[in-house]
Amino acid sequence: MTAPILELKELDVFYGPIQALKKVSLHINEGETVSLIGSNGAGKSTLLMSIFGQPRAADGQILYQGVDITHKSSHYIASNGIAQSPEGRRVFPDMTVEENLLMGTIPIGDKYAKEDMQRMFELFPRLEERRTQRAMTMSGGEQQMLAIARALMSRPKLLLLDEPSLGLAPIVVKQIFATLRELAKTGMTIFLVEQNANHALRLSDRAYVMVNGEIRMTGSGKELLVNEDVRNAYLGGH
Numbered sequence: 001m002t003a004p005i006l007e008l009k010e011l012d013v014f015y016g017p018i019q020a021l022k023k024v025s026l027h028i029n030e031g032e033t034v035s036l037i038g039s040n041g042a043g044k045s046t047l048l049m050s051i052f053g054q055p056r057a058a059d060g061q062i063l064y065q066g067v068d069i070t071h072k073s074s075h076y077i078a079s080n081g082i083a084q085s086p087e088g089r090r091v092f093p094d095m096t097v098e099e100n101l102l103m104g105t106i107p108i109g110d111k112y113a114k115e116d117m118q119r120m121f122e123l124f125p126r127l128e129e130r131r132t133q134r135a136m137t138m139s140g141g142e143q144q145m146l147a148i149a150r151a152l153m154s155r156p157k158l159l160l161l162d163e164p165s166l167g168l169a170p171i172v173v174k175q176i177f178a179t180l181r182e183l184a185k186t187g188m189t190i191f192l193v194e195q196n197a198n199h200a201l202r203l204s205d206r207a208y209v210m211v212n213g214e215i216r217m218t219g220s221g222k223e224l225l226v227n228e229d230v231r232n233a234y235l236g237g238h
Contacts, residue, residue: 003066005030005158005189006051006082011060013043013050013213020046022213023060028158028191033184035192035200035221037234038210044193045087047210048162052077052084064158078107081157085164087193089147093136097127100135100146104153112155120149123179141172148179158189165196177203197234201225209234 004027013021020043028034036044050057052074062070069077083104092100101120105113121128124145130138135146144164151159164180165173177199184190184203194200201207204221209230217230224230 002030004028004063005065006191007061007063008047008051009061009063011047011050011062012058013046013055014058015046015055020055020213021050021057024210024213024215026208026215026218028189030157030189031187032205033180033190033192033203035194035204035207036210037194037197037200037207037224037230039233040195042210043213044210045162046213048084048160048191048193051082051160075107078154081155082160083107083151083154083156083158084160085144085147085151085162087162087166089140089143091135091143091146091150094134096134097131097138097146100150101127101153104150107154113153116153116155120152123152123182124149139172141168141175144168144172144176145179148176152183158191159183161190161192161194163193163195165194165199173199197230198225201230 007027009025011021011024012019024047036047038044049055051062054074057070061068064082092103101117102110102113126142127145127149130142135143148164164176173196180190180203192200201221201224207219207221207224208215209217
């Protein structure tokens, strides 16, 4: 059996004296879409950031394609095929859409920049309309599209998405998740951290539920969608 593309083993992470993650173990297979759901403050974003070593794991292991990357630099991790679209988008506000996309090529160089930028415009037509516009003048939804596209410019083997629906209007959330569904169909491996459990579980092959820094439940997206505890806690009971 092929090893997972990403595996976390008994991961402990602290912020000073406060333990944010407690013995977290999970895995993602190549070509899967896996989501991590949970309440605000459960530790979801911390888990995603710890994959890039910010913060560093105090104990446990992070394996990527079978290689221990627990103590590797963020640059090494990005250069070897993991890209992240961070919470809050964090686009470069004074740069244009094109300039932001070019920043995404830093881990791999700009050899494929022209063709990949065109691919991003096909994936996100709104970005092509805004290509010479500064990111700070764009809507939240457009900035989120830009953040995802910028991550994809590094041709990642694994795409990490941190709260892509946060603060967006429902119609924009639907657009974002429709695009993620198209990406998943191409075989892209996606690890999604998301408060919007309904959208996340419908998109995902498998999912994990995090409570207070611990994994409390796992199953297929379909199984968790109909799980009574999950429905009551994260889906409003319906």
